[in-house]
Amino acid sequence: NAGVTQTPKFRVLKTGQSMTLLCAQDMNHxxxxxxxxxxxxxxxxxxYSVGEGTTAKGEVPDGYNVSxxxxxxxxxxxxSAAPSQTSVYFCASIQGTEAFFGQGTRLTxx
Amino acid sequence: DxxxxxxxxxxxxxxGRISILNCDYTNSMFDYFLWYKKYPAEGPTFLIxxxxxKDKNEDGRFTVFxxxxxxxxxxxxxxxxxxxxxxxxxxxxNQGAQKLVFGQGTRLTxxP
Numbered sequence: 001n002a003g004v005t006q007t008p009k010f011r012v013l014k015t016g017q018s019m020t021l022l023c024a025q026d027m028n029h030x031x032x033x034x035x036x037x038x039x040x041x042x043x044x045x046x047x048y049s050v051g052e053g054t055t056a057k058g059e060v061p062d063g064y065n066v067s068x069x070x071x072x073x074x075x076x077x078x079x080s081a082a083p084s085q086t087s088v089y090f091c092a093s094i095q096g097t098e099a100f101f102g103q104g105t106r107l108t109x110x
Numbered sequence: 111d112x113x114x115x116x117x118x119x120x121x122x123x124x125x126g127r128i129s130i131l132n133c134d135y136t137n138s139m140f141d142y143f144l145w146y147k148k149y150p151a152e153g154p155t156f157l158i159x160x161x162x163x164k165d166k167n168e169d170g171r172f173t174v175f176x177x178x179x180x181x182x183x184x185x186x187x188x189x190x191x192x193x194x195x196x197x198x199x200x201x202x203x204n205q206g207a208q209k210l211v212f213g214q215g216t217r218l219t220x221x222p
Contacts (some may be wrong), residue, residue: 002139004153031208033209033210035212039216040119040200041214042114042116042192042212042213042214042215043154043199043201043212044212045209045210045211046208050208056211090153090154092153094208094209094210097142097144097159097203097205097208097210098144098156098159099154099156099201099210100156101142101146101152101153101154101155102149103152103153104151104152110149
């Protein structure tokens with residue numbers, strides 16, 4: 001019972017590099033979300049998807065892009081990483097109003 | 111514009127006593143509220159929730175109270191145990207929008 005799986009778990013990027021974070025869920029949930037957690041800021045919504053092929057902006061979308069080509073996968077892309085994107089990223093899938101989270105990706109941009 | 115606020119970054123409680131974590135919200139469209147618990151290096155996990163049609167929900171040692179007129183909810187943990195030491199996030203949603211908005215979190219430490 002994997003639930004929500006995020007890869008990678010850790011990554012260090014140089015400013016200007018690009019990368020993609022992968023979120024996979026095996027619960028057949030329609031709704032998937034990307035959050036970032038920063039000290040004193042809680043969890044802030046970056047982008048979300050209400051179904052395969054759909055995406056929408058959250059509170060802090062700038063600098064990120066997402067894609068939901070398959071229902072079970074939600075990808076978060078950073079085209080040109082900046083130090084301000086140093087954070088812990090959490091993916092979640094939602095059934096009803098309960099969110100199931102992955103273990104997080106700790107990203108450092110130097 | 112913080113729609114969900116947890117004004118206490120940290121709370122320290124003696125083992126066996128009651129822990130009370132508070133949360134305020136500003137959006138009157140929110141109709142469902144949840145508490146999540148997070149240990150270091152793990153994702154948040156669901157703890158307890160309450161619908162806006164209720165003012166109290168209880169699950170074992172955990173009780174959530176909702177005061178809609180004050181736009182305030184609280185989580186009570188009785189008795190507090192060392193394993194309760196974690197960061198607690200309050201979250202709110204408008205079920206029609208299917209988005210969860212989180213507070214900043216409160217770090218709870220239970221002292222032996």
